[in-house]
Structure formats: C-alpha cells, structure tokens
Amino acid sequence: MFAELDVGGLKVRIPFVCRMCGECCRRLSKVIYDPRLDRIYMEDLDFEYFEGIEEYRDFQHPIKVTCPFLRDNRCTIYKIRPRSCREFPLLTGDLGVDCPALRSFKKFLDAFNPDKVIYSLDDDVDPIAIPGIFFELFKSLNPTKDELDAFLRLNRVEKSLNFLTLTKFKGP
Ligand code: SF4
Ligand code: SF4
Numbered sequence: 001m002f003a004e005l006d007v008g009g010l011k012v013r014i015p016f017v018c019r020m021c022g023e024c025c026r027r028l029s030k031v032i033y034d035p036r037l038d039r040i041y042m043e044d045l046d047f048e049y050f051e052g053i054e055e056y057r058d059f060q061h062p063i064k065v066t067c068p069f070l071r072d073n074r075c076t077i078y079k080i081r082p083r084s085c086r087e088f089p090l091l092t093g094d095l096g097v098d099c100p101a102l103r104s105f106k107k108f109l110d111a112f113n114p115d116k117v118i119y120s121l122d123d124d125v126d127p128i129a130i131p132g133i134f135f136e137l138f139k140s141l142n143p144t145k146d147e148l149d150a151f152l153r154l155n156r157v158e159k160s161l162n163f164l165t166l167t168k169f170k171g172p
Helices: 023-027 048-055 083-087 100-112 132-140 145-154 160-168
Strands: 002-007 010-015 031-034 039-042 116-120 128-130 155-157
Touching: 002 100, 010 100, 010 128, 010 132, 010 145, 100 132, 128 132, 132 145, 132 155, 145 155
Parallel strands: 128 155
Antiparallel strands: 002 010, 002 116, 031 039
16 A cells, blocks of 8 residues: 655655554454354455444444454465455544554654645556655654555666656755
C-alpha cells in the first residue's frame, strides 16, 4: 500500500508499512468462527456470512471477535484476505484502532503537504524518479527501517530532478 503524492508538480510515493501489531484483526475483523457449527464466515469468500449474521443475532458481534486466521499477529490467509482487510486502513481510516502504522504514514503525508494524493493497494510497481530533496525530507521524519526500505522500493532518486525542485519545492 502506498500513496502517490503530487508536490508542486513532482511526484513521490509514501509507503504504508504495517507494524504487525494485530490490533485491527483483533478488533475489526469481518471474519468470524461459529463454534456451534464449526464454521468460519468470511466477507467476500463465503456469502453465507451475511445469512449467518442474521441467523445468529445473539452471536457476539463480529467486530469484537479476534479473527480466527490471526496467528502470532500474522494473517495466515494474507493472499486471499477479505476486501475490508485489504483496504484497511488507507481507504477506510483506522476506525478507532489507533493504528501505529497509519499514524506514521499521516506524519509523512503532512510533512510533504501534497497538492494531490492517489492511494494504491498494489505495491508491485516500478519505482518512480524523485529528487534527492524528497528523500532527504523523508529520512528526516525518522522512518523505521522497514518504512525506509519500502520508500526506496517505490522511489528512485534522480539527480536531474534536483535543479527542477529548487524552483518548485521550498522543502521542510
Ligand atoms: S493496526 Fe495497523 S499496524 Fe497494527 S496490524 Fe493493523 S494495519 Fe498493521
Ligand atoms: S483475514 Fe487476515 S487480515 Fe483479515 S482480520 Fe483475519 S487475520 Fe486480519
């Protein structure tokens, strides 16, 4: 997941890097296990999920239940996780979870003060050219090592853009 920012006509990508704390999967999961039927109901993959919710009105509300696929704070079905999991929290907001990764991500966005932001859920992209000043700004915001690595996978510092930047971007 990342955001592509337009800053004074130049682009830079800011990564969202999950800290694997598992809080969202403990508090917001739309995946539930019904022990009475020994059955898992999952948004997207099992449409009976919705019927199940109607049928078991007395069943504990799903958003309070730890997802049965969470093990050691990791999603064991990551590649086929439901849509709501894929979109959290960039497209949904953190819905009160106080996601530490989103806090960090918002700090980066605020510092760049973009004119326009486009969100992407797909990280499998070629890097874009950015001026060195964007890299320096990102580093000055104390990213974690994972965030810095992700930034360098999404962006490639291009010297020829530095002169252009001086006239368009005033920096931090
Ligand atoms: S709350 Fe945020 S950091 Fe924690 S697992 Fe969920 S997305 Fe990742
Ligand atoms: S399916 Fe995976 S990402 Fe979604 S709530 Fe469960 S453990 Fe978390």
